[in-house]
Amino acid sequence: MSQKTPQTMKPATAAKKLGVYLEATPAEFQEGVVSRDELNALQADPPEWLRELRRTGPHPRPVVAARLGISISGLARGGVTEPLTTEEIDALKADNPDWLERERATQAEVRKEAVRIKEENDRPRT
Known part of the structure; x- marks a missing residue:
């Protein structure tokens, strides 16, 4: 064997x-x-x-995105292409630039839509 x-x-x-x-x-x-x-x-x-x-850190993009509450695509749109340290992530959160605020709002909408779709799919069909 x-x-x-x-x-x-x-x-x-x-x-x-x-x-x-x-x-x-x-x-x-x-x-x-x-x-x-x-x-x-x-x-x-x-x-x-x-x-x-x-x-x-330095943290990879998925971790950076998660800690900022945005998507990986949102990071790219914000011009963040390199890994960031925890200190740099905290500084970004504190500064809260316009792009980060927009991306967080976008992410919140995406999550809300995902919940709406899930609830719609979970409803019993009559």
Whole structure:
């Protein structure tokens, strides 16, 4: 009987699943492959470098967008193309530029519409 080989993933995939910016991870993480067990271990008991990255960044675009309450497309429309640190995200929130306010309003409308559609689809048909 052959031994089952462990499922592995590229560092970019693992970084995405961990919600961190790949280029900010340690070199040994970037250069290796990550098994499913290793990923689970990193999620269950994150090492200090992972906790620090999640706390201070730099953060990948999906995390930046989520922390700002806008879409990834909204980030691009606002001219944010690079990863941001937690400090930079907080500064953006404090400044609340016009584009961020618009994108937040757009995102709120999108969410409202999604709820309306879901409720419409959940209604029993007569």
